[in-house]
Amino acid sequence: MLITGIKSKPVYAPLQADTGGRYHLMLGLGVGREPLLRVLAELGSEQPAALARTQVLYVPAAGDATTPDAQFAVAALSAVQLFGSARELLAAFRPLLQGSLMGTRLYVAGPESFIGTAMQLALEFNLNKDEIRAEECGTLARRVHCVHCRGVTEDVKTNIVTCSGCGLHLLVRDHYSRRLGAYMGVMADAEAPGELPEIREVFL
């Protein structure tokens, strides 16, 4: 099958503090708060001074009206900024990268599409694998890049999806592009138009 056994599918691990870094940038979305709190606690116990060199950018889950201080009480020493959406957060992330120094570590916690976009920006600034840690949490919905029209379809939960750009039926592969921050979608019924496998929700 086209969608399994592909090595480019990112593998995520639970976030851990990297005490080799001097500065720490943390990005989180929704339930991504829990991993970030864990890293902050870890930093706080192993290297308390590092908390003052830590910045947290976070988008609370919809309807969560807790204040920044309460959201990240453990991070009293760190700069915490809350945003209304991932888009706003990522817009603030770029200038932050521009002003950052070597010695910075990036932590990202949230759904893969959020991680992917954050990584794209980080790659622009030549952050390497040994400077970025990410934990996938929340939905497993995928961002799909259509290899035919290059259109991007967001929030894909099914094995087959209709491309938002060209309307083709795309088979969602495990082939992931770090550069595009998306999975590749290829026409599912090219050989026999209209003949599609059963459409199932697989990325939940």
Add this chain to the structure above:
Amino acid sequence: MSGGQTLEVIVTAAQQVTPLIRHFTLARADGAPLPAFSGGSHVIVVMRGGDRVYRNPYSLLSAPQDLGTYEIGVRRMEESRGGSHFMHDRVKVGDRLEIAHPVNLFALDKIARKHLMIAGGIGITPFMAQVEDLHGGTVPYELHYSVRSPEHAAFASRLAERAAGHVHLYYDSDRRFIDFEGLLSNQPLGTHVYVCGPTGFIGKVIDTARACGWSGSHIHWEQFSAPPAGDAFEVTLAKSQRTLMVPADRTLLEAIEAAGVEVPYLCRGGVCGFCQTRVVECDGELLHHDLYLSDADKAKGKSIMPCVSRARAKRLVLDL
């Protein structure tokens, strides 16, 4: 690489540029262009000195876009096994030498957002070619070059011409030293640091970068350790069923080669890991001098880099 073809070159110029460094220009004997290379590459120069053959790595310092000639700088080593003395004392204009094809183990990172180069003494040579690669480009770079005194600052005038505004010179004689901490704690994201020079110098840069939070993928260094001499010892080659002596003034690799057994190599300086050889048996101590194996691997004693490392053992058996 071992067994790979070498090129015959003629020494077209040889000049003493500092009290310790001799600058050689080499052209192909058949007049053809030399193989293309990128800044940071080195060649192995094969010197046939009577009864023995020296093979030493030297960084190419000439402009990569000029393939008519290669240039190398050779520092006279105090405790030389003979290679650098051979180059200094015996090689004259018009002489023929053999060189291996260039290999780059010290390349610039192609997607770096800034290059920070740090050279100590003869460590300037790979940067000379890299500066040529960066010339006219848009990626910012700085070259910090530390030497004993102005008379030891090899190629400083060429650098002033080709990399004006990028080069910072430091003379020990003026009590001016590179502020590693100041430099490495204040670099924008995406900077890569490259260091070449004496062992202690390289170690200091790496340690300071680490202390400033730099990750390993942004730290690059190159040093061709001159293989230290040591006591003679005996080695047995299991596959070829040979037992031979490694004399005090020859490396394990040279002794194996002299016995007609081929070991693949690239750098001959303990850096690249190409000549890594499995140790079948050792009843004493392996004297690791390479910069390739991790401390843990060195402690395990299962591998050795014959280009620079030796043994203090009655019985050493290698998987060769």
